Structure formats: C-alpha cells, structure tokens
Amino acid sequence: MKFIKYLIVGALFGIVMSKSEAISWYRIQEMFRFQAFHMYGIIGVAVVTSAIIVALIKKFKIRDMAGNPILFYPKNKSTARYLIGGILFGLGWALSGACPGPMVVNIGYGFMSFGVIFIFALLGTFLYGVVKDKIPH
Amino acid sequence: MLYFLMQPWPWWFSGLILAFIMFLLLFFGNSFGFSANLRTICSIGGAGKRVKFFDFDWKKQTWNLVFLVGAILGGYITSEFLSNPDQAVAISENTIKDLGALGFAAPTSIQPAELFAFEAIFTLKGFLILAFGGLLVGFGARYAGGCTSGHAISGLADLQLPSLIAVVGFFIGGLIMTFGIFPLIF
Numbered sequence: 120m121k122f123i124k125y126l127i128v129g130a131l132f133g134i135v136m137s138k139s140e141a142i143s144w145y146r147i148q149e150m151f152r153f154q155a156f157h158m159y160g161i162i163g164v165a166v167v168t169s170a171i172i173v174a175l176i177k178k179f180k181i182r183d184m185a186g187n188p189i190l191f192y193p194k195n196k197s198t199a200r201y202l203i204g205g206i207l208f209g210l211g212w213a214l215s216g217a218c219p220g221p222m223v224v225n226i227g228y229g230f231m232s233f234g235v236i237f238i239f240a241l242l243g244t245f246l247y248g249v250v251k252d253k254i255p256h
Numbered sequence: 257m258l259y260f261l262m263q264p265w266p267w268w269f270s271g272l273i274l275a276f277i278m279f280l281l282l283f284f285g286n287s288f289g290f291s292a293n294l295r296t297i298c299s300i301g302g303a304g305k306r307v308k309f310f311d312f313d314w315k316k317q318t319w320n321l322v323f324l325v326g327a328i329l330g331g332y333i334t335s336e337f338l339s340n341p342d343q344a345v346a347i348s349e350n351t352i353k354d355l356g357a358l359g360f361a362a363p364t365s366i367q368p369a370e371l372f373a374f375e376a377i378f379t380l381k382g383f384l385i386l387a388f389g390g391l392l393v394g395f396g397a398r399y400a401g402g403c404t405s406g407h408a409i410s411g412l413a414d415l416q417l418p419s420l421i422a423v424v425g426f427f428i429g430g431l432i433m434t435f436g437i438f439p440l441i442f
Binding site: 129 | 261264265266267268269270271272273274275277278279280281282283284285290291293294295297298301303307308309310318319320322323324325326327328329330331332333334335338339345347348350351354355363366367368371372373374376377382383385386387388389390391392393394395396397398399400401403404405407408409410411412413414415416417418419421422423424425426427428429430431432433434437438
C-alpha cells in the first residue's frame, strides 16, 4: 500500500503530459524549430516554480513525510559526459519525439510503436553500461 | 470544469502540475528522475550478472517503477476518458509548413501516422527510426546522468551547472537532428 501514492502521482504525470500535448512529436518539432512558446512555457514554468520550491525547502529546512531532511546532492563536475550524453539524447529526442517519460505515456495512450522505442531505449541503456569505462566522463 | 479538462491544457497549468509532482516526490523522500527506470529494468532482467553498472540494489527503485506504471495508466485514462477523439495538435502554421516540406501531412491527431501508426513498425525505414530514436535516448540519458525530468527539471531547479550543460546538449542534439538530419532522411 505504501506504493499506491506513486501510482497516483505517476498517473497525474501521464495525464498532464498527454493533456499538455508534451507527448506529441509535433510539439517537440515545433519546439526545436522555435516556432511556438508552448513547450518553453511548460518547461519554463515547471523549472521556475520548482526552483522556488527547492529554495524554500533549503531555507526552511523542510522535512519529508517520514521526518527526514530533504537533501540535494551536487552532481559530479564534468563537461564531457553531460555535453556528449546530452547531444546523443537530444538527437534521439528530436527523432522519436519522446524522452523516457512520454515514451511510456504514449504506450498507455495506445501507440504500440512506442513500445519499440522503449525496448531500444533499454538496449541503449544496456550498451552504455557495457562501454561506460571506455568513454570520457 | 469538464469542458476545461477535455480541452488541451494550457502550458502554465501543466508547468505548475509538473512542479507539484517534483515536490511530491521530494516530500515522499525520493526525487524526480524518470530514466533511472531504464537502468532498473536492465538490472531486473539480469544485466547485473554480466555488467557491473547494473549490479545494484534495484529494489530501492521500486517506487519509481510504480510511478512508471502510473504514467502508462495516465496515458490510457487520458485517451479513453479525458480527450476528444482525434483532436489535432494545434501546432503553429510555420511548423505545419516546414513539416509539409518534409512530406508530413498536417496533424489530424496527437501523433503523426507517418511515424507512429502500428504499420510503421513493419516497414524498414519506420522500424529503423523507432529503433535509433530509442537507442539514442536510452544511451544518451544514462551517459548524461539523467533525462528531461532529472536534469531539465530537478537539476535546473537546484541550479546545478551539470544539468545546464546537459540541457544545452539536449538542444544541440535536437537542432542537429531537426535541421541537419531530417532533410536527409525525410
């Protein structure tokens, strides 16, 4: 039962991504062509609001529901891995019109073709694990 | 109210809900990062026996897998109960024109049938597009240490430089694909 809240929040995520059309390949194309504000609006409002929430959590040392402090861990400093990894991700994002979340939302929406994308995303993750120590980080 | 729910939701409303989701996951004692699920599923599949990267205690990520199942459910709920059938995505005229030049018809639903109709899986080109798209997203997300939720939302919200670098990378890749590679393959 302790997991049911994640099911509900996950469903909220799936609904909001569908209803805002952020799962649509068309919207991702429109974004990369800088031809509408829509996707920038979604991400912009999400980031600014989240940044305010994170700042408030830090300032008032707000705890989680179990009473533990909410901690933020700085990511390792590097440029190569974030830039190269990011570029590869971006190539796939524009091609398939889906990042990992929207992939599965699309499957639920009824697009079985996204099942193929998801299986290959798993394969891509596996390949990263195999070559991890041989590529710059 | 029902009318509002059935229409596409405005960007500001969706942005606020995404921030609320990020907060709820923090409040539950976790953090928003969807692509971690890809690594977890590889581990469950037994990849940890052969590759060290997948040898970790994946049970701690169970909550995230439940979130993934919820996301699938959310997509289903929306298409079944919360949308008007075949509502075309109202993208800008310029995008319709640009995509038309590449051979894509104007939108008649949420996804282009040219790429995502069930039949597309069984054509060589259609299959390769789906396969390469997935491969690049999966490899790139783990290499960069996160995807749109982990970097563009969680990371930027915490003002982390690595996340900004990753997001710049997402855009460089997206622009190369859109303006450099699309004209060659479509």
